Amino acid sequence: MFSKILIANRGEIAVRIIKTCRRMGIATVVVYSEADADSMAVEMADEAVFIGPPPAAQSYLLQDKIVEAVRQTGAEAVHPGFGFLSENASFARRLAAENIVFIGPNPQAIEAMGDKIESKKFAAKAGVSTVPGHVGEIDDTGHAIRISEEIGYPVMIKASAGGGGKGIRVAWSRQDVEEGFPAVRAEAKASFGDDRIFIEKFIESPRHVEIQVLGDKHGNVVHLFERECSIQRRNQKVVEEAPSPLLDEKTRKAMGDQAVALAKAVGYDSAGTVEFVAGQDRSFFFLEMNTRLQVEHPVTELITGVDLVEQMIRVAAGETLPFAQDDLKIDGWAMESRIYAEDPYRGFLPSIGRLVRYDPPTEGPVKEGIVRNDAGVREGDEISMFYDPMISKLSTWGKTRDAAIDAMGRALEDFHIEGLGHNIPFLAAVMDQDRFRSGKLSTNYIKDEFPDGFHGLEPTEAQRDLMGAVAVAMHRTLVARQAPALARDEWIEVVGHEKRPVRVRSESEALVVERPGRDTRLTDIDWRPGRPLFRGKVDGEPFTATVKPAAEGFVIRHRAAQAHVLVLTPRSAELHEKLPPKKAADTSKMVLSPMPGLVVSIDVATGQEVKTGEVVAVLEAMKMQNIIRAERDGVVKAVGAKPGDSVAADEVLVEFA
Template identity: 80%
Template sequence: MFSKILIANRGEIAVRIIKTCRRMGIATVVVYSEADADSMAVEMADQTVFIGGAPASESYLVADKIVAAARETGAEAIHPGFGFLSENASFARRLEKEGIVFIGPNPHAIEAMGDKIESKKFATKANISVVPGHVGEIDDTAHAIKISEDIGYPVMIKASAGGGGKGIRVAWNQKDVEEGFPAVKAEAKSSFGDDRIFIEKFIESPRHIEIQVMGDKHGNVVHLFERECSIQRRNQKVIEEAPSPLLDEETRAAMGAQAVALAKAVNYDSAGTVEFVAGQDKSFFFLEMNTRLQVEHPVTELITGVDLVEQMIRSAYGEKLAFAQKDLAIKGWAIESRIYAEDPYRGFLPSIGRLVRYYPPQEGEIGEIIVRNDAGVREGDEISMFYDPMISKLSTWAPTRLAAIDAMGRALEDFHIEGLGQNIPFLAAVMDQERFRSGKLSTNYIKDEFPEGFLGTPPTDWQRDLVSAVACAMHRIVTARSAPQLLRDEWIVIAGHDKRLVRLSNGGAAYRVEYLNENRSLTLTDIDWRPGKHVFKGVLDGRAFTVAVKPAAEGFVIRHRATTLNVLVLTPRSAELHEKLPAKKAADTSKMILSPMPGLVVTLDVIPGQLVRAGEAVCVVEAMKMQNIIRAERDGTVKTVGAKAGDSVAADEVLVEFA
């Protein structure tokens, strides 16, 4: 077995690979950029090598630096993780010449299947049904428009070397192609060092189902069943699960057999994923193959008990697979939620910054469930604009799908992050939706269920009770410390538009919470909170909960899952006076275009005095390797321009002001 492996990646996947290497007794080397000098992966590795500036084009995408690091440290093999050079056949071929083992498929397999254009050509020759489209290279925007019109709108513009939702745009008309084609090329060049593009028909309301395959260098290939990845936003997977609630045994076997046949045809010898578009009627056809480890691999590991990273290492070393297809079986159900640094309340736009607080849920076996959190960050780390916005991947396993969903909901409750926007409330909202729980999924799920964007969810009756009880308990604990002479039992609790008379009696380990106007009471026990703490845990009427809490100018802000409320605890007289306070007016920003996120201004194409029409592109702001086109929301004449190409801007910074 290898004695030392270099990991040519960063973040959570680098940490994930280190953990398996440690268990196997293999030393690790981590390369790092300027932005990752203090990262968790750097701290955990046995050796580290600095390879350049923060942009991936100056570090993680520079093959010369990766090879030099392997030579310097004596690493016998390189694991590329996912993204960066993981699907680069030239890099894999170079390592062969250098005598360094590439922990991934052979270069021929990467070229045949990893390249999105070549994989479609290969699949077509093999008489495998593929998504209709243009499988050749595209010269320029004019050529892209002609191809799109020949295929028929809507079309999907995709980077040939793409992955992870980068380098993809859906075009519904010619204008979308004119804007999307150059944006996709730029993202592809920045993220993968390869700006080749192809265009295919965009199939509406499909399901995205992928088959995990694993091969060795002796001609053996198996599949490890499927993952459903239909919950997507802007072509980026958000929630994955294994197995799929759509498939029956017959369809699962057919998809698995096709995936294995495709892999065997190119002598596939590592972990890879064959992706399919599936209809609600269980029809399916080949979409593409990812010749690397997938981000969502933990759910497959949880239902099969197979460590895919270990199997990749063993296959690269030349070992035969230790199991055959008949030895594999699905056990239970697993769900993965991708925790992203993005603000779901602002259209899921990237949110960079420091993790001021980072409290993940407890991992391991908890009764009948398993909680797993794949992360590459710690409290105090910074999420940079230069890389993917993922903070961690939270996975839960349970014997049944509904139990796995319930476990995920509780784990998300326990996951507390402050310092930047994050999508935990959104993920919690999905877990509570009846449509998701019923398994009626499609890639349009988010668009269908949140047509106006994510605004949180209104409180349920139980959440109304919960926030009232928590607010009263917090108020009593604070008052007992700071002004015990003001302690009382009855309070007016205002939570959003809800006003209730609440009596809180007893104290210490347990409180009796009486809702006097409703003639009922609940018991609040097992309280874990003290002033200054940002998470309140307890049990309300037998149901365990965790809420995020923080003081406000008046009262508290309390969030439970996707519901956030400002809560006041007042005496009757204070409540009477409070109703007479005038409402605060929001600042007028109707004549401004604000940067929706922190990022880098790529272009700003308007000047003072210019007339701009509603819907016109005003500028492009790049963050997390994604280019975001900012448009005017109404007609107007530009008064001032607050930035220029190359400037770094903060969220809500004024880009353009209209007269």
């Protein structure tokens, strides 16, 4: 077994690998860029080696620097994590030539299956059913248009070396190809150092199901069942689960057998994932193979009890797999929610900044489930514009799918982040939806369920009662502390636009809020002024609400529902109704930056006439390029940025006359 391993990666996957290495008694080395100098991974590793500036192309993608770090520290093996050099066959060969072990598959397997174009050619020769498309490189935009029109719209433009949802666009028309092809090529070059592109037919309303495989260097290959990853946005997975609610035992076996056969055919000898696109009728087609550890591997670990990182290390050291296919069983159900630094209220655009507060739920047993949080950040860390926007991966396990969903809902309630936008309210909304609970999923789920974007959910009646009771409890605490002479038992609570009289009484260890026809009983209250979370039990059920003071009253969020809540005296309530509503600032003549990022291009000039839908700018953040279009006709009065500028959210890019 190895005595020291170098991790050629960053963030949560570097931390994840360190944890397994510690348990195995293996020393660790991490490499880091300027942006990651104070990272959690650098703090946790036994050694750390600086490798360059923040852009991956100048640090994490440079093979020479990784090899030099291995030599400098005396590491015997390299674990590449996912992304960066994890599916780079030339890197695996370079390490072998330097007598350094690559903790991943052999270069031949990477070349056969890791490259999206070559894998489709190989699968076709092997008789595997594949999605219709053009199996070959695309020369330029004109070539892409011709191929797309031969296949028939819609088509998917994909980076050959892509992964993690990057380097992918769906094109519904010729214009989409004209704009999308250059953007995908630029993203592919920046993220993977490889700008080769291919095009395939986009299958509408599909499901994304993948099989985890694991092989050793002695010809043994097993699968660890499936994961479903159909909840996606911008082709990047958001919610994953294992097993899939779609599959029956017959389909599970057929899909698993095909994945194992494919892996054996290429001599696969590590952890990898065979991805399929599946129909609602359980038909399935080979999509691609990721020759690396997947981001969503925790859900597989939770239902099988297998540490995939440990098995990758043992296989790389020459050990035989300690189990056969018949030894593996599915135990319970697991969910994973990816916590992203993005603003779901602004179309899920990246949100860059500092984690002013980062308070994840407690890991371990909770109610009838288990909570696990894979993260590479701490409170005070900064989410950089140079890498992907993932903050952490929150996973839960339960005996049943409903139990895993319930555990996830509670864990999301207990997850508190301040300082930047995050998608926790959106994830909570998904967990509470009847359609998600029914298991009727597709990769169109987000577009189907939130066609006009995500704007939060309206509070249910139970949530309005909960929010009102929480506000009353906080108000009573503040009055008792600041002005006890004003304490009273009768108030008017205003939740959003709903006004209700309430009476409050203490009963044993409970606070009871009486309303006409129903009461709300709060117990086990855990809150004091200044705290952002209000924990307790409502009618015996535990809950957590996010609370913050407003100019008047409080802003309270429970899961995906948020409301402004006031607690007033009857006279104050009368006067409050007479206040004029606030008017929002008029920004109709401005194009504002929807997120913090780097200006790639400004495509208009002062005095230019612009039509609705025309491109006015391109911004880059988190390795993704975002096209900004005009939302109205007009003549450009002023341009507020130039290529190369860093801009903040809501900064004026273009102003119309």
